[in-house]
Each structure stands twice: as structure tokens, then as C-alpha cells.
Amino acid sequence: MNGISYRLKVASTLFLFILIGGCNSSSKPEWEKRNKELIEEYGLTVRELPDLPSSSVATNLEVGTSINFQDLDSLQLYPGVMAKIFWGNGNLVSVLELEPNSTIPKENVPADRFLILTEGSIDFIGDGNTYKMMARKREEPDGTHSGTPRIDFIYQDKGSQSEIVAGDTGAKVMEVYSPIRFDYLEKMGVDELPSETKEQTSKNEPTVVPNKVYDLFDIQFTQLTEGVFARLVSGGDMQLSFVSADPNSKSPAHIHPEEQITILLRGTLKETVLDQEMELEPRDIVLVPGNVVHSGVAGELGFDALDIFWPVREDYLNKQQAALERYHEIIPKDAKPELVIDGSKTEPTLTFSEGPKWMNGKLYFSNMYFDQNWNADPKKSSIVALDPDGTYQNITEGKMQANGLYPYKNGNLLVCDMIGHRVVEMTTSGKVVQVIAETYNGKPIDGPNDIITDAKGGIYFTDPQFTMDAEKFQPGRAVYYVSPDKEVTRLVEPNEFAMPNGILLTPDGKTLYINNCYDDESWYPVDSSKENFVWAYDVNEDGTISNGRKFAELRLTGNVLDRKGKSSSADGMAIDTMGNIYVATYFGVQIFDSKGSFIGMINLPSFPVSLGFGDEDMKTLYIVSYDKVYKIRTNRKGYVNYL
Secondary structure: OOHHHHHHHHHHHHHHHHHHHOOOOOOOOHHHHHHHHHHHHHOOOOOOOOOOOOOOOOOOOOOOOOEEHHHOOOEEEEOOEEEEEEEOOOOEEEEEEEOOOOEEEEEEOOOEEEEEEEEEEEEEEEOOEEEEEEEEOOEOOOOOOOEOOEEEEEEEOOOOEEEEEEEEEEEEEEEEEEOOOHHHHHHOOOOOOOOOOOOOOOOOOOOOOOOOEEEHHHOOEEEEEOOEEEEEEEOOOOEEEEEEEOOOOEEEEEOOOOEEEEEEEEEEEEEEEOOEEEEEOOOEEEEEOOOOOEEEEEEEEEEEEEEEEEOOOHHHHHHHHHHHHHHHHHOOOOOOOEEEEEOOOOOOOOOEEEEEEEEOOEEEEEEEOEOOOOOEOHHHOEEEEEOOOOOEEEEEEOOOOEEEEEEOHHHOEEEEEOOOOEEEEEOOOOOEEEEEEOEEOOEEOOOOOOEEEOOOOOEEEEEOOOOOOOOOOOOOOEEEEEOOOOOEEEOOOOOOOOOEEEEEEOOOOOEEEEEEOOOOEOOEOOOOOOOOEEEEEEEOOOOOEEEEEEEEEOOOOHHHHHOOOOOOOOOOEEEEOOOOEEEEOOOOEEEEOOOOOEEEEEOOOOOOOEEEEEOOOOOEEEEEEOOEEEEEEOOOOEOOOOO
């Protein structure tokens, strides 16, 4: 944007800016009257921030009106570096596109900065250290590959050294500054800038360590309102809120003294500022000054957005602190997933790990074979025993494509022989002792998946019919109970669940949990009312179940919501002695308390498939993910029903 076009832009928007943010005006503009009426109508409480400095630089955003990012003018900031820049009163945002191997020269940053890498890779050189930063998109899983997304970011306080070199494929970077960076405005042709920046006198303690690289997906979700969660990161006087909103969720009319810039990233959002209703689409930007009434309603796909606040919202900090305290009651503050096995590099090779269970000092799990198109091969599958020192070996190989495992009597294992259409008892040397279940109503069971035992010696297992057979033996996907005398009962109607997968019993044996892996998916076309929940049932005296109800709503990824799917890919589950449950999903390991309230999420480099507690104290959570096994320490003791 050249100087003339910028001054024309300012001339057209300055009046509205003065009306909305005009703290120096003695008049009572019309908007203020209407805002006051709405505050009274909704019963809102006005808070003031008396020490907040005002800016004499007009924003290039029209208050209460959206503008799409694509409609902003581009500026060559440095050779090979193009920028689109927008700002409010306290924050400036610069979105940069770097050509391969281009450089942003060494500098001392003139304001506090968040630098977020959204695409590609960079070498970030700061304060004598070089950091490799990267971003990757979510990988659609197949039978042999999986990959969770990654977005690296770093926070720097004013005066920190910075130099950036783009990788061989280039990079896209978002910078957020507070206060506004005047040298960028000079390059845009903005004249008559103040000689110095007015800074906030009191600053918050940043929630992240300066000059340290973080993965955004390692930041825990904080629930803001019903159906609206955010990953919050705060600097000294600015706050980034990466919002994930459920379909049709609402943010009721509210006010806050902090200025807000919203950037819609995915989905749709109906945003209302005062009486101005806007239908926002991805890359739309909206500025909301402090204490102006606004609200929002998510579209049918939900939405992801970045809200930038100036200064930091104390109410959000309080919510974040409360959420983190709950999470760290379960997962220690410094605990991170540790890679135990990389089965792509060690022998025996792992392909698709499943069903980990700890018994007698070892972790046992299935090593299922799939090709990229999900074709199975029992001859290439095995069951593996992992020792505490990280060594592992096959206890059986080429006999069956096992799925879920569970400790059974006499130190043996219950094994779901998925392709063999049966549940068997097996020794830890790989010998099949007996067949537990293989038919229902005189026909073979299709594909036993996950399994658990009750205190009476009864067995529950799921059958999502995830087999290679074109025609199935049973009329639909179901859940079964095998009584102690080996009588098989079907517990739910066929296809009541689109794909029942993980299954758990509470330690008292009174409640059975079942999750729904897929629903309304084009390649697995069974419509189900079960949706993306873990479902709870009362357990009756005879092992049957009743009173089915929603227990825990699983968080969905944006790629699923965008195709109007309901799949969380909920797979294996684990439970601790206090009734908290741990669910392997596309998003990560989602943790819920005994009442079904979301607690937090464990992020992994690849999609978690299943999990189980282990080690001598049963406080280590082992997580299998395709060809890898991870572990993380917890503050809770896992529950396993050892008969």
C-alpha cells in the first residue's frame, strides 16, 4: 500500500474510528448511546482499564466491519519477503510469505512479539541460538501412515535479537506485536507517526518462556463457554486465543475492556457488533474495540479462529489457570510423551500397534499388519511383549491378526483374533489355550476388536465388523457379553453404533463405557444417533446393560467437521482408579473426569491408536501409534481387572 492510498483509506475510516474509540471526544456519539442500551438490555457489567494508553495512529481496519485478508495490499518488507499488515490500537499483525532461503535480517525487535510459523520451515536465530522451526498439516491416516499437525511459535520480549532464514520450500509466518511497530508503518507509507510508542505501564507475566520454541498443539485447551474452547498464550500485554468452536455453539452478547482482533481460520461465524451482523468466512478480519457489545454464533461446521487481545484478558488467565490445575492433577507439569519404540527402525518391525496391556512386568500389544489401503494380512502380524528396558520381541507371529488384549486367568491373555472371527485365551508364549467365543446365533462373529473383563469372569467385547470380508456374518456392528459359563449375548441392536470400538468398565463394575469410532462417513456408511460421544450404560446383575446415555463429548478435528463428518476416530480407552478415562482419538489422547467433563489432551507426533497403564506402580500411560510406542508419567494409578 503506497502512502497516497493509505491516506485515502484513513480518511474514509477515521471518522468511524473516532466514533468507536474516540476517548478524546467530548460528544456523545450515536453508537455510544446504542451500546449503553445494549449493555443495560443484556445486564452486562462494564469494566475499565484506566492505565491503558491510547494510540494516535488510526487503524487500517474498519471497526465493526469485516475485511478479508486477501483484500489487504501487499508490501515487500525485505527481498523475497512479502507482508500484509493490519493493526488496532494496541496490536499489529504482520503476515509474511517468505521465498525459499530468503532472509529477514538480524535486528533487535522493537516491541514484544509472537512469531507463529504456519507453513514450511525456518531457521530462527535469537540471542545466539539457532532454532529449527517447522509447520506441518494434518495427515489423513491410512493403514501404514499417520501424522498429527504441528505449528511452532516463539515469544520474544522487546529488544530480543532475531534473524530468520526460510527453508528450501519457503515459509509463511504470522507476527503479532504489541505495541504497534512503527517502522513497519513507515514502510507502508504512513506519515506523521509519533516519535515514540506509548507502552502499557503494568504488564502480565507471560504464560510462555521467551525465546523458547513451542508447538501450538501442546498448549492445553481452556473452555471459554459451552462448546467453545481455546488454546491461550499470553505475553506481557497481549494475548492470543486460538479458538475451536463446536457446530452451532454460541458466544452470547458480552463486553470486555480489552480490544479484540478476530481472524477466522476455518468454518463460518455469524459475528454481531452492536447491531451490525456479519457472516464471516475464512480469512475475514474484524476489529472490536473495548467495551463494545458483540456476540457470535458458529455455523454448522463450527469454526477455528484467532482472537488477539490487548491487553491480556485477566478472566481468560483465570480460566486457563483453573483448567491447567485440573490437567496437572493428572499429568505432571513437566511430563511429556517419551518415544519408547520406533518400530520403523528396529526389529521386529511394527506396522499398526493395538491393545496395550500390562501384566507381570511386561507390556503386551498387538502388531497388526495393514497396507496403505487397509488390507490386512495375519501372516505378517504378531503379538509383542515389551520389557521395561525398552527391548521387545514377538511372542507369536503369523498366526492371527490380533487386536484388543486383556489380562486373564493364570497369567494368560484374552486375545481378539479379529480376522479369525473369535476371542481366544492365549499363554504369553503364544499357545492358544481355548476359544472363548466365535459364534452368535449360530453364525461367526465378524471382527472382535476391544475387550474387557468384569469381576465375575464375564467378558465384554466390541465388533465394528472391521474385517476384509465383503459380506458380514452378523446383521450389523454390535457389542457382546460372554458370561462366565461362555453364553454369548448381544447387548445393543445391530448398527446402533456406527462403529463401536473402545470399551471400559468402571472400577466398581457398575458402569460400562463404549465409544463410537465413526459416524456418517462416506466410506463406512452407517448412520447412527450415537454421534461422537463416549456412551455410558448401567451394568445389570446378569452382565447386560441398560440406561444408555451420553457421557463424554469428544473434540473433533477441523478436517472432519469440514466434510460434515462426526468421526473422532475414538479407539482404545483406559481408566484410572479414580474413574478418569483416557481416549485415543484423531486429536490426541482426550482425558475426561468421572462425570464426563473434558480435562485436557495429550498431543503426539502421530495419531494415538490405543493405550494402557503400566509399570510397577501402574502410573505410566503407554500409548501405541501405528509403528511407535510412547509413554508418559501420570499422577494417577491405572485400573486393570486382574482376575
